[in-house]
Amino acid sequence: MIKKLREVPGYAFLGIWTVFSLFPLYFMLVSATNTSQDVLSSRLLPGGALFENFVKLFQAQDVLRAMGSSAAIALGTTVLALVICSIAGYGFEVYHSRGKDVLMAVLLLAMMIPFAATMIPLFQVFAKLGLVNSLFAVIVPAISTPLLILLFRQSSRAFPTEILEAARVDGLNELSIYARIYIPTMRATFAAAGVITFMTAWNNYLWPRVILIKNEVQTMPMLIVNLSAGYVTDYGVLMLAVLLASLPTVVVFLILQRQFANGITGAIK
Template sequence: MVVSATNSSADVLDSRLLPGTQLLENFAKLFAEQDVVSAMVNSFLIAVGTTVLSLLLCSIAGYGFEVFHSRAKDAVLAILLLAMMIPFAATMIPLFELFANAGLVNSLIAVIVPTIATPFLILLFRQATRSFPHEIIEAARIDGVSEVGIFARIYMPTMRSTYAAAAVITFMTAWNNFLWPRVILINNDVQTMPLLISNLSAGYVTDYGVLMLAVLLASLPTMVIFLVLQRAFAAGITGAIK
């Protein structure tokens, strides 16, 4: 991908394995044909907004399912497990009608809202909460700390590794999301990076050097996020609490 971004389309089709001299030309052509800055900003806003809201809502849900047991909550959890089996294509048309009736077509809010509470993240936080020492919760309650205070001041700092793992997964998923943005974002002025890349390969003639450069630019944010949080990601996936 990196090598292809420095070559012309003809060199890419010829399977050239050495870096070329077309990087600046590919940059100029990409930014001349597509609004890359706007697409990067839109993708960043969607990814960050989805990540922040998902971590907050899903951690609260996972904490509640594990700490406050009841038959009703177990039934809701079973429904969430069943919801994981429903493909997104089955709910895409009703979702579009819902946001169209609300006047939110071509808005970033319509991309963020359907993805802020996923069964996977709820189950991830619920399983991680099982290893959380409940004696700390009882001690805090005896000391008069409210449930909100316990969650914000004790639970969240202790579960940093789980939050980091969930942040990496959610950010990468939101950044690379293609199908739903393609459906709900009709105008190019609100397109994301995956949509921009799709537009580059949708014509009769594809410039593969420019295409690979766009893919490289779209890959950088997720690579940086993962490299920065990789240790916490590994610890969060294994459920470690320090």
């Protein structure tokens, strides 16, 4: 009984923290069903303006096209980043050497360079290639990041070398070992890296805003900014757009949350 009483403050703290953490999500859901005036008055109960907000949103912006652009960027970036960064992390650890440690240190130092410092040269490169307003130009700069390479490298340290030696004795080449043994064994790390990459690519605003000039190829973050850029902002419509933009990342995280936790834990160990 005494032990249970000692646990009460901890559970109470977690409960209060959970309420504070979920409140923004609740307010977003409620605001999507209310009028702009109700949102400004901080109404905390659902309203009856959801259908009206839907009509206004789809009349004001091409939501389906923006969702398609964001989905193409997020999925393309995630798939390519997982392949490239996992191969790099695999190579850094399985074929370990002092020179690779120096190269990894250089990659980590590159994380300290702000994207704003490389954005203009990057834009000039894609402009000369004629890739402005191309989703490809949004995807390519994000398919190889030091963070994901480090994540796969750290996780690869737990990969048993005995399996590699046995596979090589059986005649498997390195590509077959990677595809048939490494990927299934490291699926938790792939899930964690996939969640991080998908959420980052979906929510990315700065680089798409620079390279995607035409509204026909705008993403959901750009659409949300456009809704709030006028003289009068309809906050009910704005919150509905935010809700629609948040759903894919929430769904992906909920589906892969257990693998995400295992992948992050394995990398830390």
